[in-house]
Amino acid sequence: MTRIIVFSSGKGGVGKTTLVSNLAAALADFGEEVVAIDANVTTPNLGLHLGIHLAPNTLHDVLKGNVKLRNAIYPHPLGFKVVPASLNVNDLKSVDVGRLPEVTLNLLGKADFVILDCAAGLGKEASSALMAADEVIIVTNPDLPSLTDALKTLKIAQEAKKKVLGIVVNRVKGRKHELSKEEIEEFLGVPVIAEIPEDKHVSEAIAAKQPLVHYKPDSPAAREIRKLAAWLAGRKVEEEGGVLRKLLRKVTSWLS
Numbered sequence: 001m002t003r004i005i006v007f008s009s010g011k012g013g014v015g016k017t018t019l020v021s022n023l024a025a026a027l028a029d030f031g032e033e034v035v036a037i038d039a040n041v042t043t044p045n046l047g048l049h050l051g052i053h054l055a056p057n058t059l060h061d062v063l064k065g066n067v068k069l070r071n072a073i074y075p076h077p078l079g080f081k082v083v084p085a086s087l088n089v090n091d092l093k094s095v096d097v098g099r100l101p102e103v104t105l106n107l108l109g110k111a112d113f114v115i116l117d118c119a120a121g122l123g124k125e126a127s128s129a130l131m132a133a134d135e136v137i138i139v140t141n142p143d144l145p146s147l148t149d150a151l152k153t154l155k156i157a158q159e160a161k162k163k164v165l166g167i168v169v170n171r172v173k174g175r176k177h178e179l180s181k182e183e184i185e186e187f188l189g190v191p192v193i194a195e196i197p198e199d200k201h202v203s204e205a206i207a208a209k210q211p212l213v214h215y216k217p218d219s220p221a222a223r224e225i226r227k228l229a230a231w232l233a234g235r236k237v238e239e240e241g242g243v244l245r246k247l248l249r250k251v252t253s254w255l256s
């Protein structure tokens with residue numbers, strides 16, 4: 001069965017693209033077939049995070065009806081697939097984002113997970129990505145502005161009868177003024193399924209155009225993202241810190 005999951009926020013810059021690129025890699029490590037789609041049509045970043053930003057065919061071409069989806073799916077060296085979006089501003093013309101649900105349906109039965117990186121906000125682009133998915137993960141930071149915007153996204157997802165899997169709180173620094181997991185759960189009425197720490201290696205990995213889970217597999221954020229991937233894949237959370245496992249991960253990251 002193919003699970004189609006969208007990563008939405010309300011506020012921009014909370015970490016959706018970082019999560020999608022890393023979960024694609026982490027789920028692929030677990031042997032899952034994954035297609036990651038850059039459904040952020042106006043300000044796409046997923047290709048940049050993954051080093052697939054010069055692809056000849058993009059989601060824009062598919063949405064315009066010029067290219068079949070199968071010709072805009074690219075294999076990533078880490079074992080998952082990516083549908084990148086175009087970085088060219090001219091490609092925004094005559095793109096019908098409303099076609100996203102119909103396009104995504106083509107992947108049913110062709111992967112275990114289709115994960116969508118969504119645009120921020122509550123506009124047509126974000127709502128089309130939401131409609132294209134069956135399940136929703138809402139990403140927020142532990143502050144009131146992102147939480148308030150997350151609540152709006154949550155309401156829209158619930159009105160659309162989507163299954164909200166939970167909240168990912170990203171960039172947790174453990175500072176006193178931050179909202180706690182309990183406060184976030186109380187405010188949104190939905191469980192927090194992961195708390196990803198602030199980690200300086202995230203921006204280093206983005207600069208290297210590699211998912212953090214491979215770039216720095218033992219970094220604090222990579223560990224938490226892997227736990228989230230394990231939860232999504234219905235696996236027992238792996239034992240972190242085993243010497244052999246650490247060595248294996250190192251060798252994998254050297255080879256990649």
Ligand SMILES: Nc1ncnc2c1ncn2[C@@H]1O[C@H](COP(=O)(O)OP(=O)(O)OP(=O)(O)O)[C@@H](O)[C@H]1O
Pocket residue numbers: 009011012013014015016017018019040043045118119120170171172196197198199200202203206221
């Ligand atoms: N856990 C983290 N620790 C440190 N920095 C992070 C973390 N997660 C994300 N960032 C930083 O936050 C920035 C925004 O992340 P990202 O692009 O993933 O957010 P986004 O929600 O996709 O943004 P947009 O709404 O613009 O698409 C990135 O530059 C990244 O370096």
Ligand SMILES: [Mg+2]
Pocket residue numbers: 016017018040045117118
């Ligand atoms: Mg993004």
